[in-house]
Amino acid sequence: MNREGRQRLLAAFEAVDGHFRRLFTTLFNGGQAHLELIDSDDPLEAGLEIMAQPPGKKLAALTLLSGGEQALTAVALIFGLFLTNPAPICVLDEVDAPLDDANVERFCDLLDAMVGQTDTRYLIVSHNAVTMARMHRLFGVTMVERGVSRLVSVNLGGAEALLAAE
Structure with a gap:
């Protein structure tokens, strides 16, 4: 049973790592990154280290990157997981907050892909x-009056079509 578990874990690890490497390079317009199993020869007991090298910088652990670099690296890893084992929904909460406009555009381009x-x-x-x-x-969500929230929905594709028709 442990042999099968190790094989399945390593296969999933390799798949996620491959997607992560490619997505990182896409988000950063270069650079490289990879995942490492650490602290044990047994993959079932090992830890995970995220290593990244944005363009023009040295290879470093995730914790040593800037906030924006950490956010883009995390997005690459999350999307790598979703490409390996898709789920019906993915919720990302303000992952773009530490990003400048150019990096927000790259994030949105990857999201479209x-x-x-x-x-x-x-x-x-x-x-x-x-x-x-x-x-x-x-x-x-807007507050109409104190304590009363209202949900507003806008279909941007439909709104653009309406504007184009005028």
Whole structure:
């Protein structure tokens, strides 16, 4: 049983690592990253280290990267997991907060690609105008009066079609 568990874990690890490497390079327009099993020769007992080298920087553990670099690296890993073993829904809460506009655009480009590659529904929580402008549908919560919230929904594709028709 442990042999099969090790084989399955290593197969999944290799698949996720392959996707992670490719997605990292896409998000950073270069650089490299990989996953390492650490602290044990037995994969069932090993820890995981995320190593990343953004363009022009030295290879480092995730904890040594800037906030924006950490966010993009985490997105590459999350999407690598979803490409390996898709789930019906993925919720990302303000992953774009530490990103500048150029990196937000790259995040949104990758999100568009993921929508095309998986059957996963992506729910993105964001206050970033660039991110919101790239989404298909927006949901907002507004307070009409103290203690009374109201949900607002806008289909951006439909809104663009209405504007184009005028």
